[in-house]
Amino acid sequence: MPQLTCENLTVGYDGKKVREDVSFAVERGDYLCIVGENGSGKTTLMKTILGLQSPISGKILMGEGLKPTEIGYLPQQTEVQKDFPASVREIVRSGCQSRCGLRPFYTRTEKQMAQEAMCKMRIDDLAGRCYRELSGGQQQRVLLARALCATQKMLLLDEPVSGLDPAATAEMYRLIEQLNREDGITILMISHDVGAAVKAASHVLHIGETTFFGTKAQYLHHIAQEGGDNTHV
Numbered sequence: 001m002p003q004l005t006c007e008n009l010t011v012g013y014d015g016k017k018v019r020e021d022v023s024f025a026v027e028r029g030d031y032l033c034i035v036g037e038n039g040s041g042k043t044t045l046m047k048t049i050l051g052l053q054s055p056i057s058g059k060i061l062m063g064e065g066l067k068p069t070e071i072g073y074l075p076q077q078t079e080v081q082k083d084f085p086a087s088v089r090e091i092v093r094s095g096c097q098s099r100c101g102l103r104p105f106y107t108r109t110e111k112q113m114a115q116e117a118m119c120k121m122r123i124d125d126l127a128g129r130c131y132r133e134l135s136g137g138q139q140q141r142v143l144l145a146r147a148l149c150a151t152q153k154m155l156l157l158d159e160p161v162s163g164l165d166p167a168a169t170a171e172m173y174r175l176i177e178q179l180n181r182e183d184g185i186t187i188l189m190i191s192h193d194v195g196a197a198v199k200a201a202s203h204v205l206h207i208g209e210t211t212f213f214g215t216k217a218q219y220l221h222h223i224a225q226e227g228g229d230n231t232h233v
Contacts, residue, residue, distance in 0.1 A: 001063030003028045003154065003186055004049070009058035011041055011048045017056055018044045024205055024213040028064050028153075031180045031187045033197045036207035042190045043076070045207070046156050049188075064153075069098045072147030072155040076162060077139070082132065088142050089127040092118055095149025110149070117145040121175060137168025144175065155179065157189040161196075169193075173200065 002025040012018040019041030026032055034042050048055050051068045062068070072095070084091070095117070096110040106114075118124040121141040126134065131142060140160060147155055160176065161169040177200040179185045191197035198204060204219040206212040212222055 001061075002026055003030075003062070003064040003066050004188075005059075005061040005063070006045075006049070007059040007061065009045070009048070009060065010056040011044045011053075012056050013044065013053060015056070019207060019211075022058075022205075022207070022211055024203075026186060026188065026203070028186055029180070029184050031177075031200055031202045032189070032205060033194075033201035033203070034188065034190045034205045034207065035192070035194050035197070040207040042207055043158055046073075046158055046188070046190060050156060066153055070151045070153050072149075072151040074140075074143050074147045074155065074157045074160055076158045077143065082136075082139060084131050086131055087127070088118070088123060088129050088131055088134070089114070091131055091142055092123075092127075092145045092149060095146035098150055114145070114149055117148040120148065120179075121145040135168070137164050137171060140164065140168070140172055141175065144172075148179070152183070152185060154186040154188070157187065159190055159192065161191070161193065169196070173197075176200070 004026040006022055006024055009022045010017055010020045022045060036042055047053050049060060050071060050073055093106055093111065093114040096106055096113060115124065118127060121144055123138060123141050123145060126138060131139060134142065144160070157176065161172050164172060173196060176187060176189065180187045189197060198216060198219070201216050203215055206219065212219065214222070
């Protein structure tokens with residue numbers, strides 16, 4: 001059974017449909033890039049998969065022992081969040097909260113997990129720094145480390161390079177690809193930058209006037225058949 005399956009999924013909010021009849025399946029270790037125009041329902045789909053809102057219709061099935069609490073999430077960052085007055089260490093450790101339940105402290109294992117996540121994201125030297133003093137690229141690596149503390153199975157990333165300069169963007173993509181290829185973490189990533197994002201992807205879900213799901217090779221063939229420009233993909 002795939003790690004995640006969406007069957008005939010219709011998503012929206014307040015009873016209003018945003019996207020209808022979306023079906024796809026993700027195997028463990030896949031790298032799925034979700035692309036489409038603004039307002040096409042990409043973020044709504046991701047929030048529905050996370051259980052932050054209910055589907056209007058259809059099913060979301062999880063296999064490979066995956067639980068909803070074992071999915072790491074990196075949402076789009078708001079201006080308020082960028083000014084959050086906490087240390088890098090505190091923010092990364094907070095990714096373990098789903099494991100804590102009612103326990104008001106972090107165990108030695110959880111603290112070690114946070115330390116390893118910071119090392120993996122190359123921010124261990126920033127552990128004592130205040131989050132709001134960091135650059136945009138550093139902040140995104142902190143949030144990715146936090147998401148890693150929630151899972152070693154699947155990460156959902158919503159526009160993880162939005163607002164970053166070219167160097168920080170390239171580094172962020174490199175780290176995400178490393179988590180997928182070296183650590184075997186399944187990636188579902190929303191991106192407007194189709195060319196850059198699809199380079200590392202194994203599969204593509206394109207949400208537009210019609211919905212396309214397939215391997216990267218199938219997507220490139222689909223673009224060619226549609227007469228689109230895939231020269232930068």
